[in-house]
Amino acid sequence: MxxxxxxxxxxxxxxxxxxxxxxxxxxxxxxxxxNFMSWLFTIVGMVAFIYWMLQLKKYNDNNEEDKSVTAHSYL
Structure with a gap:
């Protein structure tokens, strides 16, 4: 072993x-x-963050989310 x-x-x-x-x-x-790998991971993280924010904005602009007060039972 x-x-x-x-x-x-x-x-x-x-x-x-x-x-x-x-x-x-x-x-x-x-x-x-x-520090090449640190730079690479930082750039990949920034690109992923920007992509995620653009996707959230796209769904927000389409008004696909239910934003009413009764949308969630805990509200």
Whole structure:
């Protein structure tokens, strides 16, 4: 069983996290390059947020939501 967990460790440390180690090595050369994944996730999050807000605006403009006081039983 111990070998199984060491195999998982080797997979993550030596294979899956290797690109992140390469980016970490670039930290002294360029801060922007070293933080590439952070920039990528930030951009993806901003695009998803803008898309979601545009979809909400589209449904709001079509008046598809029931906004009456009795729309929900807890109101």
């Amino acid at each position: 111990k070998d199984f967990f060491y195999a998982i460790q080797d997979l993550f440390v030596d294979v899956l996290f290797a690109p992140f180690d390469a980016l970490r090595a670039l930290e002294l050369e360029s801060w922007f390059t070293a």
